[in-house]
Amino acid sequence: MKTLSSIISLSILFLLFSCTPIPKNVSKSEAMPSIYPDYADVTIPVNIAPLNFLIRDEVEAVQVKAGDITLNARGNEVVFDEDDWRELLAANSDIEVTVTTLKDGKWTEYRPFHWQVVKDKVDPYLTYRLIEPDYEIWNNLQIIQRCVENFDEKALCDYRLTNNQCMNCHATGNQNPQLSMMYVRGPQGGAVLNQNGKLRKLAIKTSDMVSGSVYYGFSPSGRYITFSTNVIIPAFHSRADKRLEVYDSKSDVYVADLQENRIIRSSLLSDSLTFETFPTFSPDGKYIYYCAAPHVQLPQELQQLQYALVRIPFDEATGTIGTKVDTLLNAKGSSVCHPRISPDGKYIVYTVADYGTFPIWHQESDLQMMNLLTRQIDTMAIVNSPRSDTYHSWSSNSRWLVFASKRDNGLYGKPYFCYIDSNGKPHKPFVLPQRSPSFYDQTLKSFNVPELSKGEIPFDAVDVEQLLQQEAEPFH
Amino acid sequence: MLKRLSAIHSRLLIVFLWAIGCFGFFQGYYPYHFFYKEQNQLFLWTNDYLATYFDQPAWLACMVGDFLTQFYYYLYAGSTILTLSLLLLMGVLYAALRRIGLRKGWAFGVAVLLTTLEAFCHLRYDFRLASTYALIGGVSLFLCTFQKRYLLILFSPLAYWLFGYGVWVYLLLSIIKNWKWMIPTSITVLIGVCFLKGTYLLPTDRLYTYPGVGKLTMPNWYLEKQFQIDDEYYFGNWNKVVQLVESEESLTSEMLFFYNLVKAQQGQLPDVLLRYQPNVLGTFYKVGPDTPMLTIKNMNELYYALGDMTFCERATLMACVFSPNNRNNRMVKRLAECSLIKGDTAAAQKYLGLLENTFVWRQWAKKAPQSKVYAEKATMMNQQDTISLSDNAHAIMMQLLDSNPKNEVALDYILCSTLLLKDVKSFKRDYDRYCLSSPRIRKLYQEALCIWLAAEQAPQEQWQLYIKDMSVMQRFMQYNQQRGNAQFKDTYWYYFDKGKAPQI
Numbered sequence: 001m002k003t004l005s006s007i008i009s010l011s012i013l014f015l016l017f018s019c020t021p022i023p024k025n026v027s028k029s030e031a032m033p034s035i036y037p038d039y040a041d042v043t044i045p046v047n048i049a050p051l052n053f054l055i056r057d058e059v060e061a062v063q064v065k066a067g068d069i070t071l072n073a074r075g076n077e078v079v080f081d082e083d084d085w086r087e088l089l090a091a092n093s094d095i096e097v098t099v100t101t102l103k104d105g106k107w108t109e110y111r112p113f114h115w116q117v118v119k120d121k122v123d124p125y126l127t128y129r130l131i132e133p134d135y136e137i138w139n140n141l142q143i144i145q146r147c148v149e150n151f152d153e154k155a156l157c158d159y160r161l162t163n164n165q166c167m168n169c170h171a172t173g174n175q176n177p178q179l180s181m182m183y184v185r186g187p188q189g190g191a192v193l194n195q196n197g198k199l200r201k202l203a204i205k206t207s208d209m210v211s212g213s214v215y216y217g218f219s220p221s222g223r224y225i226t227f228s229t230n231v232i233i234p235a236f237h238s239r240a241d242k243r244l245e246v247y248d249s250k251s252d253v254y255v256a257d258l259q260e261n262r263i264i265r266s267s268l269l270s271d272s273l274t275f276e277t278f279p280t281f282s283p284d285g286k287y288i289y290y291c292a293a294p295h296v297q298l299p300q301e302l303q304q305l306q307y308a309l310v311r312i313p314f315d316e317a318t319g320t321i322g323t324k325v326d327t328l329l330n331a332k333g334s335s336v337c338h339p340r341i342s343p344d345g346k347y348i349v350y351t352v353a354d355y356g357t358f359p360i361w362h363q364e365s366d367l368q369m370m371n372l373l374t375r376q377i378d379t380m381a382i383v384n385s386p387r388s389d390t391y392h393s394w395s396s397n398s399r400w401l402v403f404a405s406k407r408d409n410g411l412y413g414k415p416y417f418c419y420i421d422s423n424g425k426p427h428k429p430f431v432l433p434q435r436s437p438s439f440y441d442q443t444l445k446s447f448n449v450p451e452l453s454k455g456e457i458p459f460d461a462v463d464v465e466q467l468l469q470q471e472a473e474p475f476h
Numbered sequence: 477m478l479k480r481l482s483a484i485h486s487r488l489l490i491v492f493l494w495a496i497g498c499f500g501f502f503q504g505y506y507p508y509h510f511f512y513k514e515q516n517q518l519f520l521w522t523n524d525y526l527a528t529y530f531d532q533p534a535w536l537a538c539m540v541g542d543f544l545t546q547f548y549y550y551l552y553a554g555s556t557i558l559t560l561s562l563l564l565l566m567g568v569l570y571a572a573l574r575r576i577g578l579r580k581g582w583a584f585g586v587a588v589l590l591t592t593l594e595a596f597c598h599l600r601y602d603f604r605l606a607s608t609y610a611l612i613g614g615v616s617l618f619l620c621t622f623q624k625r626y627l628l629i630l631f632s633p634l635a636y637w638l639f640g641y642g643v644w645v646y647l648l649l650s651i652i653k654n655w656k657w658m659i660p661t662s663i664t665v666l667i668g669v670c671f672l673k674g675t676y677l678l679p680t681d682r683l684y685t686y687p688g689v690g691k692l693t694m695p696n697w698y699l700e701k702q703f704q705i706d707d708e709y710y711f712g713n714w715n716k717v718v719q720l721v722e723s724e725e726s727l728t729s730e731m732l733f734f735y736n737l738v739k740a741q742q743g744q745l746p747d748v749l750l751r752y753q754p755n756v757l758g759t760f761y762k763v764g765p766d767t768p769m770l771t772i773k774n775m776n777e778l779y780y781a782l783g784d785m786t787f788c789e790r791a792t793l794m795a796c797v798f799s800p801n802n803r804n805n806r807m808v809k810r811l812a813e814c815s816l817i818k819g820d821t822a823a824a825q826k827y828l829g830l831l832e833n834t835f836v837w838r839q840w841a842k843k844a845p846q847s848k849v850y851a852e853k854a855t856m857m858n859q860q861d862t863i864s865l866s867d868n869a870h871a872i873m874m875q876l877l878d879s880n881p882k883n884e885v886a887l888d889y890i891l892c893s894t895l896l897l898k899d900v901k902s903f904k905r906d907y908d909r910y911c912l913s914s915p916r917i918r919k920l921y922q923e924a925l926c927i928w929l930a931a932e933q934a935p936q937e938q939w940q941l942y943i944k945d946m947s948v949m950q951r952f953m954q955y956n957q958q959r960g961n962a963q964f965k966d967t968y969w970y971y972f973d974k975g976k977a978p979q980i
Contacts, residue, residue: 132797137765139797158677238875239861240785240818299863409822436524441829444518444802462674 020072021061023100026107033099033110035078037440040113043419043427045122045400046089047149050080051115051430054437061102066115067095076101077437082150093117116427118419120399123452124149125177126415126432127156127170128404130445133411138166143182145170145457148417151435154460157182157192161465165189169449170457173218174283174343175396177455181216181225184464190472193258195222197458203472205229206263210250215338217280219316224264226255226279226288226314230357235299246358247305249298251277253290257319261475266321268312275307277357278338283345285316291336291350291357292325303355306335309348309370329370329377337365338391341372342398347424348372349380349401351390359390360448363410367392367403371424383418383426393451402450405429414440415450487584491566494588495559498595503555506695508703510554512601518803519546520833533676533686534606534640537613541606541687546805549836558598561608566591568615575622576652597690601699602800606687607641614642618649625654629661636669640686702730702770709777710806714738721752732756733774737781745888746918749895750971759869759893760980763791769798775867776810782886783856784872789814809837816850817857856883869893870902877910887916895924895968898977904928915944922948923968930956 032040034056044051055062055076064071064078067088071078078099080088088095095115101108130142141164143157157167166185173179180194191202191213204227205212213227231250237243252270254263269276269290279290291307298305308330313322329336331352337359339350349369351359359365366384370377383389385407392403399420404413418429432447434440502510519525519542529535544561548554566587573583594611597603617635621627628650635643643665650658669683678686705728708716721727721735733756739745749755758778761771772795779788792814796807812827824845831841844850859879864871873890876883887910894903903924911921925942926949932938943949955961955969964970 132793132802134793134797137794137797140802155677160677160679160682161673233865235863235865236786236790236867237861237863238784238786238858238872240789240814240857241820242861243786243789245863299865302863409826410820411823411826436527438522438524441826442520442522442524442833444796444808444830460674461677 020074021102022072023063023102023107023109026100026109028109030111032113033101035099036437037431037433039115039430041116041428042430043116043118044089044430045417045419046117046119047121047124048089048417049148049150049433050082050085051433052077052079052435052437054078055099055101057101057103059101059103060105063100065096065098065100067092079435079437089117093119118399118421120397120419121395122148122400122402122417123175123395123397123454125453125456126402126450127172127453127457128415128450129167129169129448131448132444133413133446139164141167143167143170145453146432147456148432156457156459156461157184157464158461161461162468163188168214169451171216171218171451172453172457173222174220175394175452175454176222177453177457179218179222180453180457181218183212184468185212188468190468192464192467194457194459195258199459199463199467201467201470201472202258202261203474204256204263206475209254209263210252213254213256215278219281219314220283220285221316223259224255224257224281224314224316224319226253226281226290228253228277228279228290230277233298235302241363242361244358244361245299245302245356246361247298247302247356248275248277251275251357253277253279253288255288255314255319255321256475261473263475264319264321266312268323268325269321275305275357277307280339280341281314282311282341283343286313287311288314288321289328289339289341289348291339293335305355305357306331306333307337307357309336309339309350328375340392340394342394342420343396344398346372346398347420349392349394351392353390360388360404360406360413363387363406365390367401369420369424369426378424378426380418380426382428383416388413389416391449393449395452396454400452401426402432402452403429404447404450405431408440411446412440412443413446413448415447483580487580490584490588491563494566494592495563498562499555499559502558502598503552506599506700507554508700508707509599509601510548510558511707512703513545513604514548514554515806516799516804517542517545517801518805518808518830518834519543520830521835522833525833531676532640532678533636533672533683534610534613534638534642536638537610537640537642538604538606538687541604541609545605546834546836558595558605561605561612562591562595565594565608565612565615568612568619572615572618572622572649575619576649593692594690596692596694599693599695600691601696601703602688603690603693604687607690610639610642610687611645612642613639614645615649617642618646618653622650622653625657628654629657632661632665633668636665641684641689644684698728701728705731705734706770706773709734709737714742727752729756730770730774733758734777737777740885740888741781743884743888745892746920749892749920750966750968750975753971753975754978755896756978757889757893757896759873759889760978761869763787763794763867767794769795772798773807776807778869779872780810780813782873782889783853783876783880783883784858785814785818786858787867787872790867805831805834805837809840812841812844813850816844816847817853819854856880856886874906874909881910884916887911891916891921895920896978897980898972898975900924900928900931900972915942917944919945919948920968923952924972926952927969927972 035053036056039051039053059076061074069084096112098112099110126148127145140159146153168183170182178196182192191204193200209229210231211229214230216225216227218225229252230248233249235245253276273295275293279288289311292310293307296304309328310325312325334352335355337351341348347369351365352368353359353362353365365388367380367389387410388406392401401418402415405416406413415432416429419427529539544557570583570587621631635646647662717734717738721731739748763775772791776791792807792810796804808827815824828841831837858875860875873886876886890906922945955964960973
């Protein structure tokens with residue numbers, strides 16, 4: 001159906017292009033063109049899909065010159081041919097883009113901008129959950145995999161085939177599509193584990209846990225996952241500009257052995273006086289990084305609930321947790337969330353918010369990057385926005401970072417890609433390109449927890465529907 | 477010849493009378509269901525949105541049905557569109573039945589009967605016009621192809637793609653016309669549809685019935701009444717809301733809720749609080765995942781009237797999320813209003829941009845940012861920041877009043893809510909907090925204050941400070957001599973002694 005709709009769209013575009021005005025008597029402007037999404041002066045990977053955009057103005061026609069491509073279009077939308085685009089990216093490392101528009105019968109050429117094309121590819125597949133930016137409820141959720149090299153999509157889990165149950169985000173182990181997990185909550189639900197395309201339904205919960213697993217990450221071998229159990233409480237700000245607050249009233253961290261269906265515990269990770277959450281393995285599997293905060297009275301002292309970035313050793317060979325917790329970052333006046341380490345082990349990127357554990361609803365949430373060797377912190381000023389920037393994930397080559405940002409309107413999250421060069425310098429991010437430039441204007445869905453993988457995930461929503469009929473494997 | 481003409485005339489007369497009856501019934505007795513259906517979608521006239529119809533079977537039926545449904549917003553349009561659509565169904569059914577060999581009289585009778593049954597399906601609040609167009613499409617396709625066997629076979633899968641479950645009508649008619657070829661074709665289509673699960677991501681039963689087989693339904697007058705009061709309020713016909721309630725014998729909680737909402741915004745809530753028992757203010761509702769959709773929508777209206785944009789936006793988003801396909805133009809419009817009031821231009825532009833792509837709301841969306849209403853409403857917003865675990869309306873109203881003591885809607889709601897609960901102590905606390913400097917002299921409040929003053933055995937100065945209406949004082953003394961006497965039914969004292977407070 002997607003193919004058909006694209007054929008129809010292309011046919012419509014063909015008809016439009018066939019009688020498109022060509023610029024003449026052009027006047028030059030020093031202003032930047034008002035384009036959406038903001039693709040001006042961004043760094044892009046050689047394998048990204050066309051950066052289609054629109055002009056935020058009531059223009060009659062537009063001409064775009066990008067490298068060797070000259071594109072004339074009626075209306076305000078700029079949609080590149082996919083083959084031409086691939087050739088353009090393969091042949092150029094610095095593309096100058098000149099936009100000329102026709103408005104009120106006058107052509108205006110704007111100041112050109114550049115696309116810096118890097119040979120470092122971004123992992124070609126992106127998974128995310130589509131959800132309304134609502135507060136404590138859900139309806140009609142989907143987990144989608146999108147190929148970022150083109151516009152192909154497939155549903156990994158779909159509300160219509162799961163009795164409209166809640167589902168949580170899909171995470172891969174080491175960006176490997178053959179190792180991944182996601183959750184379907186509610187009756188018949190469970191953790192859906194993909195190991196080389198074979199699906200298993202797991203009940204990763206024992207009676208001593210405060211909840212089932214919530215945030216998780218795979219060990220390098222894929223044998224273990226480290227996960228948190230969280231009692232999540234939604235609360236409401238009375239100030240209209242703040243909306244929702246979500247916090248944990250209890251949380252602990254565990255490790256699950258996926259081979260023996262066994263839970264590995266440590267009193268250091270389930271301390272009743274400490275909140276532990278957001279665990280992730282280091283790429284060498286020697287540490288579990290997570291966030292920890294001392295107990296406070298909730299919700300009264302919520303604004304004092306500030307998490308530090310810590311780590312504890314782990315031995316993958318024996319499946320044992322170490323005995324000493326190191327603190328990497330305990331920033332006063334801010335709370336650390338979602339630590340994710342680059343696959344090469346050099347950097348750790350995390351979110352900082354004023355307080356709490358739900359940065360997606362904190363407008364001040366920003367990404368930060370720590371060099372794990374020097375402990376130097378980069379505030380990633382070029383990456384962050386005045387609105388929430390969080391839920392990041394690395395590409396397998398450690399050169400690309402994808403994260404969810406609400407920078408456009410504070411409500412709807414979108415996946416942004418950011419290049420981290422070999423010197424560890426972040427570049428201006430760009431939003432996931434769409435076939436239609438007005439897609440983001442028209443969607444009522446928020447992109448939640450984007451995660452990259454090196455290949456296509458080998459199952460789909462129908463496989464998940466069938467799996468959910470089975471009994472879940474218990475853990476002990 | 478004359479006999480034939482007479483038969484044609486009589487059939488035309490029956491069709492005419494049927495159409496009048498259909499239009500008359502839906503327009504005269506069932507018009508508010510149309511508004512509900514219209515609100516439960518957000519049809520955008522954009523390539524992107526139209527392309528989404530290809531993601532499901534029956535794209536043509538759904539596109540036509542939804543396109544027409546958006547015009548239900550206009551007066552008389554719903555009944556007119558539905559009647560014409562059903563007449564179209566009747567016409568194609570008649571023609572198809574004739575083609576398969578039924579005599580005129582039988583074909584006509586069956587067509588009228590089936591169309592009447594389809595009309596009954598439209599009595600349901602969630603039955604889509606798209607379903608009728610799925611039938612129209614299936615039958616029409618048969619009419620276009622029945623003469624050529626290969627066309628009948630060729631168009632079978634196309635019928636499913638275009639008209640969803642309309643394919644079964646198409647195949648049924650085709651089998652009657654040419655069973656030898658069409659039975660194997662039908663079996664192939666029947667089996668083939670099963671394999672489309674991965675394409676359309678629909679459960680098996682929905683794959684075969686998309687966009688939805690109708691269910692014969694009797695009119696739901698209760699729901700129609702609920703929709704009526706809700707829509708009249710939404711359209712701003714507040715006098716009609718009052719009139720409807722005051723002329724109604726069996727009042728629903730929905731009616732009382734909107735009646736109070738109108739009266740509160742007219743500054744008359746204390747005057748009518750005791751008029752209907754048990755009364756419904758909405759301030760004791762809690763919104764959560766299990767709250768009925770209509771209640772969630774009501775809470776959006778209540779918080780909008782009170783001026784709390786946090787909880788208004790929350791209820792609105794929830795109502796939108798629980799609408800079919802998470803789309804509801806009324807809620808999107810309200811989200812735009814909330815954002816405009818909050819001064820959140822970027823969020824407002826998101827919703828206004830969507831509405832600018834609709835036929836019905838385009839002009840409204842263009843003009844809304846200039847409206848002074850939202851700037852005035854912004855002065856009522858909560859300026860404090862606290863965190864609460866649930867939508868405790870009392871706490872919310874206190875914050876609203878602390879931010880803006882002139883918010884009379886919040887003031888009357890907070891005072892009336894505590895009075896309805898017979899919580900005179902809290903009433904007195906709130907009255908002192910918000911009314912001592914500028915007393916709000918209302919008979920209801922004066923009567924409630926009498927109870928507190930009497931219970932506290934307050935000194936004379938206190939009575940003088942609070943009781944400004946001497947007639948209340950005199951009546952209070954009379955009531956104390958005849959407690960529970962029905963002639964005091966209009967007083968708060970009688971409600972306090974004999975009325976039943978709502979359970980929370």
